[in-house]
Every structure is written in C-alpha cells, then in structure tokens.
Amino acid sequence: MDIFKLRKDKFADFLASLGGYKLFAPQKVGESIRFAPVTDAGKVELALANTTVPPKSIFFPQTETLYRYALGNTEMHPPAEGEAGVVLGVRPCDARAQVIVDNLFSWDVDDPYYLERRKKIAVVGLACNKPCVNCFCLSVGGDPASTEGLDLLMTELDDAYLLQPLTEKGEKLSQAVAAVAEAAETGDLDEAEKLHRQAREKINRKVETDGIPQKLPGLWDDALWQNTAASCLGCGICTFLCPTCHCFDIQDEVEGIDGRRCRMWDSCMFKEYTLHASGHNPRPTRRERTRNRINHKYNYFVQKFDVIACVGCGRCISFCPVNIDIVEILRQVKEAR
Amino acid sequence: MVDVEKLKKIARETISRDDVRCLIGWRQGSYGFRAAPHFVGKPEEADQLIFSPLCSHNLATYLTLAEKLPVPRGQEPDTRKVALLVKGCDSRAVVQQLVEQGIRRENVLVIGCPCRGVVDQKKVEAKYPDMGAAVTADWGEKTVIFNLPSGRVEAPREEVLAGKCMTCRYPNPLLADIEAGDAVAVWGSDEYTDVREMEAGDPRQRWLFWEEKFSSCIRCYSCRNVCPMCYCEDCILDRLNPGWVWRSANTSENTAFQLARAFHLAGRCIECGECERVCPVDIPLMKLNRKLTKEVREKFAFEPGTDPESKPLQASYRPDDKADFIL
Amino acid sequence: MCNNANPYVPFTATIEDTWFETVGDRCVKTFKVILDDAAARANWSHQPGQCAMVGLLGVGESMFCISCSPTEGDFLRFSVMRMGKVTQALHELEAGDKITVRGPYGNSFPLEEWKGKHILTIGGGIGQAPLRPIVEYVQAKLDQYAGLTMIYGARTSGDLCFKNEFAEISKNDDLTCHLTIDLAEEGWDYNVGFVPSLLMDVNPSPENTIAITCGPPIMIRFVLENLKKLNFDDAQIYTTLENRMKCGFGKCGRCNVGSLYVCKDGPVFSYATLKDIPEAFA
DSSP: OOOEEEEGGGHHHHHHHTTTSEEEEEEEETTEEEEEEOSOGGGOOOOSSSOSBOTHHHHSOSEEEEEEEETTOOOOBOOOOOOOEEEEEEOHHHHHHHHHHHHHHTSSSOOHHHHHHHHHEEEEEEOOSSOOTTOOGGGGTOOTTOOTTOSEEEEEOSSEEEEEEOSHHHHHHHHHTGGGOEEOOHHHHHHHHHHHHHHHHHOOOOOOOTTHHHHGGGGTTOHHHHHHHHTOOOOSHHHHTOTTOOOEEEEEEEETTEEEEEEEEOOTTSGGGGOOTTSOOSSOSHHHHHHHHHHIIIIIHHHHHSSOSOOOOOHHHHHOTTOOOHHHHHHHHHHOO | OBOHHHHHHHHHHHHHSTTEEEEEEEEEOSSTTOEEEEEEOSGGGGGGEEOSTTOOOOTTHHHHHOOOOOOOTTOOOOOOEEEEEEOHHHHHHHHHHHHTTSSOGGGEEEEEOOOOOOBOHHHHHHHSOSOOSOOEEEEOSSEEEEEETTEEEEEEHHHHBOHHHHTOSOOSOSSOSEEOBOOOOOOOOOOOHHHHHHHTSOHHHHHHHHHHHHHTOOOOOHHHHHOTTOOOTTOTTTOBTTBSSOSSOSHHHHHHHHHHHHHHTTTTOOOOOHHHHHOTTOOOHHHHHHHHHHHHHHHHOOOTTSOTTOOOGGGOOOTTOOOTTOO | OOSSSOTTSOEEEEEEEEEESSOSTTOEEEEEEEESSHHHHHHOOOOTTOEEEEEETTTEEEEEEOOSOGGGOSOEEEEEEOOSHHHHHHHTOOTTOEEEEEEEESOOOOTTTTTTSEEEEEEEGGGGTTTHHHHHHHHHTGGGSSEEEEEEEESSGGGOSOGGGHHHHHHOTTEEEEEEESSOOTTOOSEESOHHHHHHHHOOOOTTEEEEEESOHHHHHHHHHHHHHTTOOGGGEEEEOOOOOSSSSSSSOTTEETTEETTTTOSEEEHHHHTTOGGGGO
8 A cells, every 4th residue: 555745734635635524633622632523624733642531532432322212102212323434643552442442342242332433433543753751552562653453554754744554444545635645755664664763762661561460360469459549539530541441331311201321431440330239339449449440451351352451551640640650550560479 | 848857757756656547648759740649557658758849639638538448347446547748728628627527636647748839730741841750849949949850950939830829828737736847938819810800701701611611521520539628428429319410421411510519619628729630631620619719708708727616617607697699 | 132233222021010029128029021022022032040131211221130931931020129229210110011121141050061960049038039040940841950959048038039939839849948037937837047057957968969049148158158068069059140230241341250240251150260259259
C-alpha cells in the first residue's frame, strides 16, 4: 500500500475528504481534551501527548441506550444502526487497548453495540513523537509507533504528516486524499523511523512485567494491597480514564411513561460495584478492590485472553489524585518474595 | 515555618505512643511535582515525611474515609487515635468534622503545619513541562523553589501557587495538639473577586458556561470522595432506589449531581479546593462552592471550620439571622 | 442462547401462576412463567443449574436460578426473595402480569457425568431453589442414578420453600428426604437442628456419591467442613455461587470470583475448583 506525505497546510483538505464519515478527533470539551465529533476542523487538537478520556469513549460510550420502551407496553426498541466513521489522532497505546478490549466484547457472545461500532469506525493513529512522562507502553508489549489496531498510521514530520495505510479501510482513506498528497520518499520514511526510535528512547518508565501474572496469586494476602489502598479515595478516575477498562452498569431510566434501559461506565473501585441486595459485599474495602483491579488487568485477563489488560498509557498515574502509581505497584509485585 | 527534621521527630515520637494507631502525612511523589499521602505505622516510616509546597492533599478526608468493618468476635474495636498532619485549610476540615460530630475529638491527634501555599499542579507542569523525575520543592521569600534535575529554580509564588492560596486567610492551623512550626504571617485576603465577576455576568452566559463544564463531567466521583466534608455513609447521589440522580452521564444528570453536592456543602465547605484539584476534566468547582460560601458569609456571618465551639449552620438559628429572602 | 442478535434484549413472559413460599419481610415468592413468543418457547432449552435474568421494564433485571428441571414441562420457575428494588417490584406481580426473561445463562450441573451415582442435595432456606431442579431431574430419571437423598433445612418451618411438594416427595420410596429447622416448633415432627449437624447424623457414605450444597454462607462453610470429615473428595462436592450481576453473559465485569465469572464459568462450581480461589469464600 502506498505511503503518502501530506503537507501540513493540506491537513484541512484531508479532514474535508473524510466528510462522508462521522469524524471524531481530539478537541477541547469543557476544559480538557477528549475525542468528540468534529464540526469545525480548526478545533482539532493533535499537539497533546494524549487526551484525558481515551478514544474507548467512541466505541464504548460512557452512556448509551440499549433499548427504549413505554411503560405498559412490552415492545423494546434498540437504537438505529450507526453510520460509518473515522476516529483520528489515536495514539498507538489506545488503539492497542481497543484490540485488547475486543476480546471481551466478543467473548462467546457478541456485544452488538460495541462490535458494530468497531466494524464501522476506522481508526487513524498518530505515532507518538513525544511520549508523556508516565508512559510505559514498551513494558507491556506496546510501542510509540505500534500499528496494532490501526487502519492508518500518521507520523508527524517537520512540515508534513506521513500517512501509512495498514488495512483496506485505511487505504480507502489515504486514497481519498491522494490528490493533494505526494508519494513518500525514502528520506521521509527514514525521518519517520528516526522519530519513532527517538520516541522509544524518551520513554523513562520501565518495569519488567514478565512473570507478574504468575506471581500475583501468591501475593493474595500481601500487605501491598492494604498499603496501596490506604490512600485510595475509591473514585473512578483510574478506571474511567483507562483505555482497557470496560466495566459497565445497566440502569432503567423512566420519565413519565417513556423509558430506556441504558448502560454506563462503572468502576470496580466503587463500593456498590459488587454490593449484594442483602447488604453483603464480597469486596467490602478498598483493599479488596485494589487487589482485584490489579489482578484483573495483570492476571485474570491474561488467563482468559493471553494478554495483559494494560497498555502503559500512564493516565492512571497522571490523574490519580493521590499518586497511586501502577508502575510502583508492579515493581513491588516483581520484587516481592 | 516547619522544620522537616523536627516534624519527622514529632512524627516518630507520636507513632511510638500506645494510644496512636497511625499517622498520616505526605511523602514525595513518584514523579514530577507530586506528593502522596503517607501512612506511618512504625517510627522508621516517618523518615519519608515531607512538608513542602507540593503537599496539596487535605488529609482530613482520611478521618472520614476510614472503612468501618464489623469487629471480629473476641476482638475490641481499635479506638486508638489517628495522628494527622494538617495545613491551615486542612485544619478547618477537622474543626468542621468535629462541629458536626462526624469524628470524635479523642480519636484524632492534630499536628499543625503552618503553610505558605501549595502549588497548582497544572500551572507548574505548564511552566516546567515533561518532568519525569521526582522534584523536591520548598518555600522561598514570596517564591517557590524547585530542585529540578537541571538545577535549582525559583518561581514567583503567584505563578505557581494554587488560586486558593493567593486568597488564603488561614495559613495557620486553627486546631492543633502539636505545633510543628511557628505561625506564618497571613498574606492573603479574600474578596471573592472570582465569584463577583461571575455574579456580574449575563445569566444566559453563566448558564452556558456551566452547561459546558457539566457536560464534560465524567461522574468519577473524585470530587465527592476527596472532599473531607462528604462522608455520608449512604450518599444520596449514589442512591438508586429512589434514584435522585441517574447514573447516566449527561448534562442534565451531571448538573443535578454537581448542584446537589454544592448545596449539601453550603455552610460546610471549608474551601480547601481539593475538589477542583482532583477533577480530571478541570471543572472549576471552586467557583460553585465559593458562591455558596460567599452567600453564607454575607447572610450569616459564618465561616465553617473556624470555631470548634460553633454549631453547624443548618442546625442552628440566631434571632438576628437575615430573613430578607423570606417573603 | 438468548434472543436474536441482541443478547441484551429480553423475551417477554407471562406469569401463569405465582404463590408465596414463605412469609415475612424477606419472603419468597415463586413465579411460574411461560415465554410469550412461540418460537422463543420452542427454542428455549435449559439444564439444572442455569440461571436467567428476570425483570421488569422500567425497574431493572436480576439474575435468578431457574428453579425447575426441563423434565417438568414447558415453563420456567423462579423463586424470588424480596430484597431490593427489582425483587420488590416483582413481588407486586400477579398471574397474568408480564415480566422479561433473558437466558439461560451459565453452566449447569454435570448430570450426565453423574449418571450412576448417588445424588445428595444439602440445602438451606432459599438455597434450595437451585437444588430443586436437580431433585426434580433425578426423580424423573431415577433409573439412571444410584439414588437421591435430600437434606433441607431452614430457620423455621415457615422459612422452608417448596413445602407444597414435600407430601409428594415423601411418597417416593426412591428418594430419602431429611428436613430440619433450627428450633423446635409445635407440630413439627421432624429433625430439629442446623443443616450441617443433620448432615453428620445422616452420615452419608462418600462412596459413589456427589454432594451439592447451597444456602447461607455460614451453612455452606460448615457443610463443607463436615463433608470433608465424612471423607468426601473435593471433586465430589459442588455448589452454586451468586454475585451481583448486570449483563449475565460476561461483559459488565462485576461478578468475578478471582478469574472466574459466576455468570459464565459458573454458577455451578466444584469445591475442587473453588478451594484454590481465596475470593470464593469471601
């Protein structure tokens, strides 16, 4: 597949060529940057290391209607099918995370809401030239220029973007802008390769994750969990901002006789997450919940799907109000006897 | 001024007491300009304590975040004290918790740390970006000193301190069993300028402002969980039967959540600003809370958390209370 | 599995009959329901042990074990204890009312594997609900099993479920039924005492026997201890677990016990599997 070079002053043309799709890209929503539908190409923000809320919100929206109904009536109406789309500016860690989450949403039973979006929405990635201080993708099988889960990979050069299609969908997207782009030359490819290499070198956070899934069961009663959980506030920041977290609640919302059953993000760090109606809670304190969270990502998910459910994006580290640091936790697991 | 070595000594002595269960302070964070809450159970763990402009956390929240599990048969409940390091604003939270009887005086040992301001994470990270290595900090004369890998830098305090610190009237703890340092001069005053600006604005614009902010809320509940005054065991905003506020994260429900919480804090918010600090999507929550604290100050001449002998605002009545809003 | 291409959309069902099993604050009400859609009815196939998400539009859904054996007929039974939002709403319903049903979910008791063995069920209170389908199934196919013993107890005689079926069971010579209540009551002629103690009195031989237990956690703990005292192997002991559930088919993430999802890897588990999972006995 042909690799193109698109001069930066033609980037708006690229976005315009995607006009037939529902386009999502990082933009300011409120005070922070997250993926949102693009209405004004000038508002697209690609400079930040990464968005606050990961692009999982496009495939797995924070709140979505499962079906509507009217009280007194037993008919249930799922929403109409969505349109074809493109989510642009996805960092390789987040794209990889989506592939990891695909495992869950297609495990034995297909989740139609999520999988339909995965089928219809192409993913255009943006290689990381400047990883953030808390990135540790290299430690969990990722890379600042990984192509996993991407239809097309962009690399930002000095005055242009390299567009590297990776799938049929990606090729279709790059062909659409071929008229205003140039064929990439060896020099361009070399420059991109150099940027990718430099990005790898810039990643400071490293942790050896080999053997962690096997080590965790033996640390079930370790003081590590209580020590970590002591300062935990029990909020949902780490889980909501994590690109591989996928847990949700299902609730009924009724106004008058119009109702809907919807699902919304939930967090294993909330006390109510596992609370039985009888009042019994199998994970009654933050210690059990913290232990469960790390085990789920680094042990249980590995047992089921043979991959660590963490892509090293570093958001949980950057946004945890009390500086609970997963890299520190993993280091303690690794060093524990 | 707090001498950190003296503070550590106080901490070691305190945790060695039979009647103290644990001591909560701050330690250096794992990267950049972070500190982290530090739980000391043994004297040697006190060596990691710091007290610097990085110590933003209001540790008073841990007094009410403690999880009460059923006591196993044959065991007595642990009634030993929790020793807590507090800055000025933090001490107001402890006072207000005592006033509301959310905690008992005999269960807490307060170690007062007069404070000259804590940093605003975002301001500092914007000024000194890409800081991976952990940075230590200290107070200078109207400045904040950072020990960057590249060397020592000094920044004017107004460029790096949190907004709340620039208007701080209570830098010295209002309650302390042990003073860890000499009192510092009060250098801030608060005319609620930010709130007045908002009040003077066009109502429609003000609504659009908040609508934009509330629509970006992701209902992580970090603001509520970090708040030292939010400690209801059965929070009304978690209740689903009846469901006062639905869990779906849309503008309507998010607005209900934020306004309900703000009103539940009226007369109780001690303006520590933690809610705004922790919000991952930078909703300016202090504008909301400070509107209500300004109302409370103006209407009832009341400041929560300043007088341990006071009664909670909503639970007391004075004959001279302003009643001009009652028709 | 369930419904069309969309596993979240339930079937509707009509309550054919409903009655109270117990009285009091946390009373148990049984619902006998028929799926409305003929094709859904025809395609439905469940095995003892499996569960279904039952609910009401506008209220919510909860997971309940399907408390009947497929050998009983073309209907579903659920025994619901009144606890929270959904169960309170279900308890308001009468025959003719509609509910929603999704399922069947989860694994089932390995009744094929157990052929030729003696089946011993040990239930407490509402814990008899997932065991009832085993009792019904084995009774219907008794020639394929070595025998059937039922031990069932509750706090009081009023707390025993399926009382209307005891008379029938007692007529059956191939089934040995032991009932017990915690404290003596006037008019109660059977055993008095806790279920784990009755188990020791019954003193079942572990030889070629499978024991399945379900009930309050404290009862399960002592039953397991006693079954080990009676020399039952870990692989001969089964139970069903429950947890808070929302999706019912392994997506929402919350029902895990260690690496196992109760809705998919369970709810039926052998003690051999559970004993190495610390979270199983939380």
